Amino acid sequence: MAKMSMPQPRVRFAPSPTGFLHVGGARTALFNWLYARNTGGIFILRIEDTDVARSSEEMVRAILDGLAWLGITHDEGPLFQSSFRGQHVAKARAMEKEGAAYRCFCTPERLEQRRRAAEARGDVWRYDRECAALPEPEFRRRLDAGEPSCLRFRVPEGRTVYDDLVHGPTSFNNADIEDLVLLRTDGSPTYNLSCVSDDIDMRITHVIRGDDHISNTPKQILLYRALGAEPPRFGHLPLILGPDKKRLSKRHGAVSVMEYSRAGYLPEALFNFLALLGWSPGNDREILTKAEMIEAFSFEGVGSRGAVFDTEKLTWMNGEYLKMKPATELAALVRPSFEEAGLWSAGLEAQRRDWFLKLLELLKDRCRLVTEFARDARPFLTESLDYEPVAAARHLGSPGAVGRLAALRDALARVEPFDEASCESALRELAARLGVKAGDLIHPARVALTGRMVSPGIFAVMAIMGREGTLARLNRAARFIEEGSGGTP
RNA sequence: GUCCCCAUCGUCUAGCCUGGCCCAGGACACAGCCCUUUCAAGGCUGCAACACGGGUUCGAAUCCCGUUGGGGACGCCA
Numbered sequence: 001m002a003k004m005s006m007p008q009p010r011v012r013f014a015p016s017p018t019g020f021l022h023v024g025g026a027r028t029a030l031f032n033w034l035y036a037r038n039t040g041g042i043f044i045l046r047i048e049d050t051d052v053a054r055s056s057e058e059m060v061r062a063i064l065d066g067l068a069w070l071g072i073t074h075d076e077g078p079l080f081q082s083s084f085r086g087q088h089v090a091k092a093r094a095m096e097k098e099g100a101a102y103r104c105f106c107t108p109e110r111l112e113q114r115r116r117a118a119e120a121r122g123d124v125w126r127y128d129r130e131c132a133a134l135p136e137p138e139f140r141r142r143l144d145a146g147e148p149s150c151l152r153f154r155v156p157e158g159r160t161v162y163d164d165l166v167h168g169p170t171s172f173n174n175a176d177i178e179d180l181v182l183l184r185t186d187g188s189p190t191y192n193l194s195c196v197s198d199d200i201d202m203r204i205t206h207v208i209r210g211d212d213h214i215s216n217t218p219k220q221i222l223l224y225r226a227l228g229a230e231p232p233r234f235g236h237l238p239l240i241l242g243p244d245k246k247r248l249s250k251r252h253g254a255v256s257v258m259e260y261s262r263a264g265y266l267p268e269a270l271f272n273f274l275a276l277l278g279w280s281p282g283n284d285r286e287i288l289t290k291a292e293m294i295e296a297f298s299f300e301g302v303g304s305r306g307a308v309f310d311t312e313k314l315t316w317m318n319g320e321y322l323k324m325k326p327a328t329e330l331a332a333l334v335r336p337s338f339e340e341a342g343l344w345s346a347g348l349e350a351q352r353r354d355w356f357l358k359l360l361e362l363l364k365d366r367c368r369l370v371t372e373f374a375r376d377a378r379p380f381l382t383e384s385l386d387y388e389p390v391a392a393a394r395h396l397g398s399p400g401a402v403g404r405l406a407a408l409r410d411a412l413a414r415v416e417p418f419d420e421a422s423c424e425s426a427l428r429e430l431a432a433r434l435g436v437k438a439g440d441l442i443h444p445a446r447v448a449l450t451g452r453m454v455s456p457g458i459f460a461v462m463a464i465m466g467r468e469g470t471l472a473r474l475n476r477a478a479r480f481i482e483e484g485s486g487g488t489p
Numbered sequence: 490g491u492c493c494c495c496a497u498c499g500u501c502u503a504g505c506c507u508g509g510c511c512c513a514g515g516a517c518a519c520a521g522c523c524c525u526u527u528c529a530a531g532g533c534u535g536c537a538a539c540a541c542g543g544g545u546u547c548g549a550a551u552c553c554c555g556u557u558g559g560g561g562a563c564g565c566c567a
């Protein structure tokens with residue numbers, strides 16, 4: 001796949017550990033990964049942990065977990081940006097030495113003051129370069145006096161142009177770019193410096209990141225040049241939007257990848273969905289395996305407009321993936337939510353395993369989330385089920401219900417073998433004998449057996465509950481009707 | 490405000506580069522029908538879009554300009 005003449009692509013995902021892995025970050029990682037895998041390149045994970053106050057080890061863990069869950073594997077790293085501080089500072093000093101950067105004595109307070117003044121006049125504020133051309137004697141004096149200073153990059157004149165992998169040719173007038181701070185007054189490197197320094201040292205060939213970084217790109221390109229390095233290719237992915245078309249954020253609901261895991265989404269479904277958010281393989285295929293996505297991936301297919309995150313469609317896709325899952329895998333996936341619902345027992349993995357797998361198979365088509373299995377399985381795992389009020393009122397409350405249920409019980413008691421087909425013919429024969437519609441037996445039976453008006457096919461339900469379970473539930477329903485004569489429960 | 494990005498059904502998108510095959514295709518959602526013991530699933534059908542205005546051209550969703558609208562960035566955060 002890799003073009004022989006091209007150097008091996010090296011891409012990176014560089015999250016800052018100030019929060020959990022959110023879907024936006026996950027998608028950025030995913031596109032980097034897809035590109036690397038498609039080209040035979042290297043995918044590097046770099047943790048941008050230089051903001052000590054906001055970063056935490058716990059968040060690093062969370063990001064790693066999120067990526068692992070999605071199956072986005074890195075080839076190098078995780079590398080921690082904080083450990084490269086020496087290189088960052090060294091590059092800054094080199095630029096200072098060559099005049100590409102200069103000391104600035106302006107205090108943040110003073111800057112703030114001037115900014116406000118400019119805004120009051122209706123002007124756009126940009127650092128006015130007061131310190132860019134300080135006379136040598138004054139510069140020396142202030143430096144020797146120990147006056148604090150930061151280091152600023154001297155933005156050259158001209159235009160900065162680059163060819164974005166997704167947006168195409170993009171250009172900026174350098175006059176619109178402020179002389180950015182490289183080293184803070186306390187000597188610590190800032191984002192743009194660290195980022196460029198690391199990307200150079202890690203020999204990154206393609207920087208694939210969110211659209212929100214477009215305005216950093218010309219600054220970074222200028223830094224590459226000042227450092228005598230060849231800039232990489234840049235590709236800016238459109239942002240993921242909320243339903244209000246604004247950048248997806250916490251106020252839109254779940255944004256953390258692991259929240260989706262907890263909510264019952266499959267990693268392969270989220271992966272597939274995220275890949276298709278902003279990228280299309282060009283045909284009408286929507287459900288693709290990772291291998292197919294890797295094979296089909298190209299920046300040609302990456303769109304340039306923001307995409308609204310549609311949970312409905314994600315959920316649909318999750319259902320598609322659920323349908324493809326063999327029951328044996330489902331059993332493991334479903335366990336946490338069963339435990340939480342108090343429905344789990346060791347037997348489900350031992351002597352009742354085959355029965356349990358059959359049950360899952362039966363419920364599969366009706367579930368779109370892993371967590372929905374617990375809801376649907378409840379009637380099968382406990383006999384002391386609650387009847388939904390409307391269901392009971394509609395189908396257990398009618399005058400002949402007790403009698404029909406009793407007759408059904410007696411008929412089912414003699415069925416041999418107690419399987420789906422025999423149960424069905426028994427019920428239909430009974431209906432004919434009683435002169436009622438099959439539905440008049442089926443509907444009360446469904447409520448009696450499951451407590452609800454919605455369930456898998458009733459004969460399959462009977463078969464899987466077994467004769468004993470079925471009769472017990474039928475009896476229980478009859479008692480319920482007799483006792484509940486005081487009115488609707 | 491300044492700079493940058495973007496603009497096809499409600500949503501994700503195909504088509505746009507290389508104009509005609511597009512009175513615009515697929516998917517989600519929605520509606521209806523079929524199947525049917527319910528609900529799903531499945532099958533079929535329907536609803537629904539080229540933001541607007543100018544050009545260029547025999548011909549524009551596709552190319553150009555403008556307008557409008559939306560978004561992002563404007564930190565000694567990353």
